[in-house]
Amino acid sequence: MYSLYANVIAGGVLIGIVYALIALGLTIMFGVMRVVNFAHGELVVLGMYIGYLLWLSLDITPVMAVPLSAIIMFCVGYVLQIGLINRFIRRPHHAQFILFIGLALIITGIHMLVFGPDARSIADPSSFETYEVFGLRLDAVRLYGAAVALVMIALLLLFLRYSSTGSAIRAAADNQTGAQAIGLRVNRLYAVTAGIGVACAGVAGTLISPIFDTQPYLAGELTLLAFIIVIIGGMGSLMGALVGGILIGVSESVAALLINPAMKAMFSYGLMILVLLLRPQGLFGVKQR
Amino acid sequence: MNTRFSRRSLIKSAGAATVMSALPMRFSWANNHPTKVGVILPTSGVLAFPGQASRRGVEFAGMINKERNGPAMELIYADTESKAENGRVAAEKLIREGCSVLIGCWDTGATISAAQACEAAKVPLVINIASAPQITEQGFTQIFRNFTPATQLVSNAVQRIRELAAKTDDPPKTATVLYVNDTFGQSALKAMQAEWAKQNLPIEILDTIGYDVRAKDLSVEVAKAKATGAELLLPITRVNDAIMIVREMVKQGYNPKAIIGPGSPGPYEKAFTDALGKYGDDYMVCVPWLNVKNPRAVELAKRFEAMDSKNRFELNVGFSYEAVDIVADALRRAKSNDAAAIHAALKTTDIKDHVMWGGPIQFNEKGQNPNIGVALLQNQNSEPTVVGPAEAAVAEVVYPMRPFNER
Numbered sequence: 202m203y204s205l206y207a208n209v210i211a212g213g214v215l216i217g218i219v220y221a222l223i224a225l226g227l228t229i230m231f232g233v234m235r236v237v238n239f240a241h242g243e244l245v246v247l248g249m250y251i252g253y254l255l256w257l258s259l260d261i262t263p264v265m266a267v268p269l270s271a272i273i274m275f276c277v278g279y280v281l282q283i284g285l286i287n288r289f290i291r292r293p294h295h296a297q298f299i300l301f302i303g304l305a306l307i308i309t310g311i312h313m314l315v316f317g318p319d320a321r322s323i324a325d326p327s328s329f330e331t332y333e334v335f336g337l338r339l340d341a342v343r344l345y346g347a348a349v350a351l352v353m354i355a356l357l358l359l360f361l362r363y364s365s366t367g368s369a370i371r372a373a374a375d376n377q378t379g380a381q382a383i384g385l386r387v388n389r390l391y392a393v394t395a396g397i398g399v400a401c402a403g404v405a406g407t408l409i410s411p412i413f414d415t416q417p418y419l420a421g422e423l424t425l426l427a428f429i430i431v432i433i434g435g436m437g438s439l440m441g442a443l444v445g446g447i448l449i450g451v452s453e454s455v456a457a458l459l460i461n462p463a464m465k466a467m468f469s470y471g472l473m474i475l476v477l478l479l480r481p482q483g484l485f486g487v488k489q490r
Numbered sequence: 491m492n493t494r495f496s497r498r499s500l501i502k503s504a505g506a507a508t509v510m511s512a513l514p515m516r517f518s519w520a521n522n523h524p525t526k527v528g529v530i531l532p533t534s535g536v537l538a539f540p541g542q543a544s545r546r547g548v549e550f551a552g553m554i555n556k557e558r559n560g561p562a563m564e565l566i567y568a569d570t571e572s573k574a575e576n577g578r579v580a581a582e583k584l585i586r587e588g589c590s591v592l593i594g595c596w597d598t599g600a601t602i603s604a605a606q607a608c609e610a611a612k613v614p615l616v617i618n619i620a621s622a623p624q625i626t627e628q629g630f631t632q633i634f635r636n637f638t639p640a641t642q643l644v645s646n647a648v649q650r651i652r653e654l655a656a657k658t659d660d661p662p663k664t665a666t667v668l669y670v671n672d673t674f675g676q677s678a679l680k681a682m683q684a685e686w687a688k689q690n691l692p693i694e695i696l697d698t699i700g701y702d703v704r705a706k707d708l709s710v711e712v713a714k715a716k717a718t719g720a721e722l723l724l725p726i727t728r729v730n731d732a733i734m735i736v737r738e739m740v741k742q743g744y745n746p747k748a749i750i751g752p753g754s755p756g757p758y759e760k761a762f763t764d765a766l767g768k769y770g771d772d773y774m775v776c777v778p779w780l781n782v783k784n785p786r787a788v789e790l791a792k793r794f795e796a797m798d799s800k801n802r803f804e805l806n807v808g809f810s811y812e813a814v815d816i817v818a819d820a821l822r823r824a825k826s827n828d829a830a831a832i833h834a835a836l837k838t839t840d841i842k843d844h845v846m847w848g849g850p851i852q853f854n855e856k857g858q859n860p861n862i863g864v865a866l867l868q869n870q871n872s873e874p875t876v877v878g879p880a881e882a883a884v885a886e887v888v889y890p891m892r893p894f895n896e897r
Contacts, residue, residue, distance in 0.1 A: 202717070205713055205714075205716075205717045208713060208742075209709075209710055209713055212709050212710070216707070313534070317538075318533075318534035318535060318538040319538050319539060319542075319761075320536075320538075320539070320730050322733060322765050324764070324765050324766070324767065328737060329737060329740045329741060329769065329894075330741070331741045331742070331743075338741075338742060338743070340709070340741055341741075412706075412707065413706040413707060414706075414730055414733075414734075418535060418536065419706065422704070422706070454709075454710050457710035457711065457714075458710055458713070458714060461700065462699060462700060462701045462702070462705075462708075462710060462711045462714070464702075465702075465710070466702065
């Protein structure tokens with residue numbers, strides 16, 4: 202019985218770290234630009250299709266495809282921001298909401314047109330491998346996914362803290378007017394932020410493509426998942442996204458074990474409501490005065 | 491008597507001749523108009539795999555019907571998008587477009603909602619696939635189901651499992667059920683539990699583990715099943731879930747003596763064997779299947795598979811093919827495009843030579859064909875192979891299942 206719980210919790214932690222990367226993309230865009238990306242799940246699915254296509258056509262495993270996926274998705278995010286989202290930054294929230302919903306529908310439609318509705322699975326030998334670590338049987342693709350996700354999260358934190366662009370992004374997030382006043386090109390910084398946010402979503406998608414079958418209809422669930430994690434962790438908090446992701450990964454797995462697998466999603470929503478009631482700003486969020 | 495041939499008599503005769511010759515012409519002219527046959531299937535969404543396979547079966551049957559100079563049919567398709575409520579919407583749309591008979595709808599929810607629309611419009615619905623028992627228990631008069639209800643499917647499946655256990659020196663003593671938590675999964679589970687008790691199988695069911703139909707990940711569910719230590723795993727699944735379950739079993743090193751799906755979709759589909767390769771072998775499932783002892787059926791299946799290497803003539807294709815055959819047979823006998831005439835002809839259907847294994851296609855007072863056989867299939871070298879019952883088998887069963895890490 203110990204082995205069962207230990208394996209389930211370990212699996213939950215690993216997938217939770219990848220969930221955290223999904224949520225990170227959402228929270229960084231909100232934290233800097235105060236824009237809520239309702240098309241986030243669709244961008245994760247786009248990353249899944251990139252992982253699938255690279256495996257199918259060039260026999261590249263999803264983990265090895267991460268750098269290419271990151272570059273492609275960064276460009277997607279950068280272009281979207283410069284070309285479209287920047288025009289909506291100062292518009293009312295409902296206009297931004299409609300924009301992103303429209304974007305979500307367009308992306309899903311493109312997925313359907315290009316790939317069709319069928320679920321695509323990556324039948325790579327690594328999809329069937331496991332490692333024995335201290336008596337735990339760890340799923341290889343989850344282990345790789347979590348490791349890469351942790352590296353990306355660490356790189357992002359280092360980038361934001363120690364690089365000049367990262368400092369500029371944090372300045373723009375704290376005070377947009379002040380940032381402009383000292384000569385920072387805020388629109389360009391927003392584009393870099395969007396590129397990073399979308400790259401996080403896309404890389405997370407590439408990492409989960411061997412775990413979950415890729416299909417257009419997964420997007421809505423992933424958007425919801427990202428929102429739950431961000432609300433629990435705190436909007437705009439990177440540490441909150443990491444902790445929230447792991448919490449959700451573990452809680453879903455444990456709920457499936459203890460209660461009923463058919464109701465595991467209910468647990469995540471319950472946890473979100475509890476946090477909203479007891480600490481509305483999230484576990485690591487800043488209270489609004 | 492005046493026998494003189496006059497202009498008046500000539501005109502009268504000509505008029506009578508015109509009327510007489512027009513009668514059969516008007517009748518055959520009516521038959522030259524193709525009958526609009528609506529086809530409702532889930533060709534997108536979570537059920538897209540089997541929905542598209544079913545559509546290929548319908549298209550193939552349409553092509554064969556034309557080759558054989560069968561009744562002219564215009565097949566009009568509607569997609570339910572795997573949503574139950576769209577069954578009714580699709581049926582109403584097709585009926586408005588002039589369809590006198592419908593075929594569909596694969597999943598139980600959509601089938602019941604389409605049946606409601608057909609009942610209101612008095613248009614017959616030939617059900618290609620949908621197994622929930624309640625479909626024929628709600629008093630619908632317009633439905634004709636050529637598929638095994640879950641209760642019968644499960645009853646036959648339990649019988650196949652009993653036969654298998656009796657044949658071996660090392661029968662399984664315990665079992666765990668993994669089932670998809672939707673209308674189909676729940677009704678199949680209930681039917682199986684009832685049948686298990688009724689047939690008094692000497693295999694104890696240790697646990698029943700349900701999972702959400704949209705589940706992306708079944709690692710916890712498989713871990714729970716493995717923890718029961720059951721020697722027999724009984725998955726009630728669809729194809730995507732079956733792939734996920736086996737993948738997790740390989741990863742978690744769960745090697746029961748056998749995996750037998752008691753009447754659920756998945757393991758016989760090409761998507762399953764393509765995704766899993768050698769790991770998909772030895773998986774058994776009890777489902778209605780092609781009559782491999784009928785040369786015409788085997789020939790048709792080979793022809794279908796030769797058309798596209800991605801095709802397999804599995805039960806979605808087979809029963810959808812038969813649905814079109816049933817409609818063509820009814821149209822031939824009704825000699826009319828009228829829905830009521832087609833309905834009357836469907837009630838007296840009696841097709842002896844057909845592609846799926848079982849007795850003649852006939853419909854009882856509830857619209858159910860009671861003569862469909864259920865075979866025990868096992869994936870051998872990535873091909874679903876009939877291994878039971880004895881009169882239908884073409885190969886020996888592999889039991890116990892080979893451990894995944896030894897393949």
